[in-house]
Amino acid sequence: MTAVSAAEQSMEKKTTVQLTTDPIDPARVVTQVTSVDAGAVVLFLGTTRRQTAGRATDSLDYEAYEPMARAKLEELAQAAVSRWALTAVAVVHRLGHLIPPEASVAVAVSSPHRAAAFEAGKWLIDELKKVVPIWKRENWADGTSDWALPGINRPAEGATS
Amino acid sequence: MNTTTIDLSVRLFAEARDRAGEDVIAVRLEPPATVGALRRRLAERYPQLEPLLPYAMFAVSHDYVSDEHPLTSEAEIALILPVSGG
Numbered sequence: 120m121t122a123v124s125a126a127e128q129s130m131e132k133k134t135t136v137q138l139t140t141d142p143i144d145p146a147r148v149v150t151q152v153t154s155v156d157a158g159a160v161v162l163f164l165g166t167t168r169r170q171t172a173g174r175a176t177d178s179l180d181y182e183a184y185e186p187m188a189r190a191k192l193e194e195l196a197q198a199a200v201s202r203w204a205l206t207a208v209a210v211v212h213r214l215g216h217l218i219p220p221e222a223s224v225a226v227a228v229s230s231p232h233r234a235a236a237f238e239a240g241k242w243l244i245d246e247l248k249k250v251v252p253i254w255k256r257e258n259w260a261d262g263t264s265d266w267a268l269p270g271i272n273r274p275a276e277g278a279t280s
Numbered sequence: 281m282n283t284t285t286i287d288l289s290v291r292l293f294a295e296a297r298d299r300a301g302e303d304v305i306a307v308r309l310e311p312p313a314t315v316g317a318l319r320r321r322l323a324e325r326y327p328q329l330e331p332l333l334p335y336a337m338f339a340v341s342h343d344y345v346s347d348e349h350p351l352t353s354e355a356e357i358a359l360i361l362p363v364s365g366g
Binding site: 165181182183184186187188190191212223224244247248249250251252253254255256265266267268269270271273276 | 291332342360361362364365366
């Protein structure tokens, strides 16, 4: 009885998703997925670039449709847990004003063996960039700024991965 | 026009919000109210959004839906331009 409750609790704790205006702490995200059941932790950090297609970026602003972004992140994390043998998944996306090279996103995945963690981590960031309703505005060094819209004013997602 | 028109509110974000100048817009549709009908109405009413609408997705209750999806006045509807998070 006690063992079953403990197992259910660890299932519930398997995925963590977060939107935050605070700087991302990679060590904290790694800690969220670290477990005695895992032999591998893979961390992907998306960091903001100074140069995009030859133009200099001073800063970026990220905006989300927050309730849907959280729901989609949770859906992706759950899908990854169903598809691969994972111990835990944590995804954090930064919102608000960022100065390069601050991290905009962290995806951490743990698994008993490394292949699953690498594959799931890549899948999660690729899917996040396609479906999670978050937008980035680039504030260029020349004083202009625009929202990045892949397939409209930027290369389609996948073209620059 | 008649009592069966459907009043919708549509949430806008980022580029769409900046172009429309509002983060929520009210739209009245005749039945059948679908996502496709909303897309056409927005194109007529908001010329500044019109060039982006062919690229837009719509979400109802936090899920992406097709143009055939029916809309009600209670639905939480959002216009989602191509996303650029990550």
